[in-house]
Amino acid sequence: MRIMVTGGAGFIGSAVCRHLVANGAERVVNVDKLTYAGNLGSLRDIADSPNYVFHHVDICDGGLINFMQAERIDAVMHLAAETHVDRSIDGPEAFVETNVVGTFRLLNAALEYWRGLPPGRRRSFRFHHISTDEVFGDLPFESGVFTEDTPYAPSSPYSASKAASDHFVRAWHETYGLPVVLSNCSNNYGPYHFPEKLIPLTILNALAEKPLLVYGNGANIRDWLYVEDHARALALVVSKGRVGESYNIGGRVERTNLAVVEAICAQLDVRRPRAKGTSFRELITFVTDRPGHDRRYAIDASKIERELGWTPRETFETGLAKTIDWYLENDWWWKPVREQRYAGERLGNSKAIVA
Ligand code: NAD
Ligand code: TYD
DSSP states (O other): OEEEEETTTSHHHHHHHHHHHHTTOSEEEEEEOOOTTOOGGGGTTTTTOTTEEEEEOOGGGSOHHHHHHHHTOSEEEEOOOOOOHHHHHHOTHHHIIIIIIIHHHHHHHHHHHHHTSOHHHHHHOEEEEEEEGGGGOOBOSSSOOBOTTSOOOOOSHHHHHHHHHHHHHHHHHHHHOOOEEEEEEOEEEOTTOOTTSHHHHHHHHHHTTOOEEEETTSOOEEEEEEHHHHHHHHHHHHHHOOTTOEEEEOOSOEEEHHHHHHHHHHHHHHHSOOTTSSOGGGGEEEEOOOTTOOOBOOBOOHHHHHHHOOOOSOOHHHHHHHHHHHHHHOHHHHHHHHHHTOOOOOOSOTTOOBO
């Protein structure tokens, strides 16, 4: 397949590009605006591959049909987005612009392109929208899981913008017949993760001997998936997913935030002990909660397991060990990010008080 990946310079998009290039895609066309979260360093391993090309493009600009035509695209995998909940609290507008308006412009470009294809290629064309489980909102601590039929109830400006984009994608299928497929995934972690999200931020703040901020009492639960497991799932969804359907993706790895931070501390204590000999746990600092903080996310992934034969390869323990090792070995990637783009200060609650 000749695949256009939007947001391919981001965390998951770059994993998707690396996976597709290594696994026989005829052509991978990465289109990315290179926001603060975009990083061509994440594509260093494939930058010179004959089946890979990068174009510096904003999906909001509307000219993407030209790239689709020039590259004879068979499928679009749409990952470009503003993605950080805390930033969406401080400044929601960029989330509406890229996630809602940008998706709308991309859908229009894809529709015009798709309508111009010959019948065979029109039948096989796919628009794959990559989304999040956060569109389903807040689960109670005690019970419940998200299925593909769970009603949407987003809590944050980020998840509201992703929910809106999911609805537009579905509408372009129902109304105009665009062959779409959607996937909603739980929290990812792994190499090349921008260090504003909990896991990479905690690793790098620990290495810098800075406080490890845990929102509220640390009891909120997220369901974690190693990014390469997600990339494999996405490759299956775009090539074998049923048109008009959505697929939940998750690894059945529910952990409290405090347990995640403590697991990172425990691994770092072994792999990179502190000079003073005490545990990194000493750096854990409970701070004012995130506004609108969803208590718990949990994915029921049985549909993708059953229909597409996908299962994750990593457990949380193996995935976290790989991730920590990667950050320990790859400061060429994260040092410039910390120095020039984001040094790790609290976001999303400017009035936050350290408890
Ligand atoms: P990321 O923030 O690491 O990367 C986003 C990428 O999109 C960046 O390279 C950025 O430059 C690019 N981008 C932003 N605005 C753009 C625009 N207007 N035009 C073109 N490119 C633009 O995000 P991520 O964590 O890799 O997430 C990718 C997708 O997966 C998002 O749609 C997100 O909602 C979804 N998702 C993420 C997670 C997660 O845990 N990270 C989980 C489920 C779903
Ligand atoms: P995050 O990585 O921002 O992902 P999301 O909000 O999309 O789930 O946060 C994961 C969880 O960790 C979430 O419950 C908020 C919490 N958190 C902290 O406790 N401290 C932090 O410094 C950050 C960034 C997040």
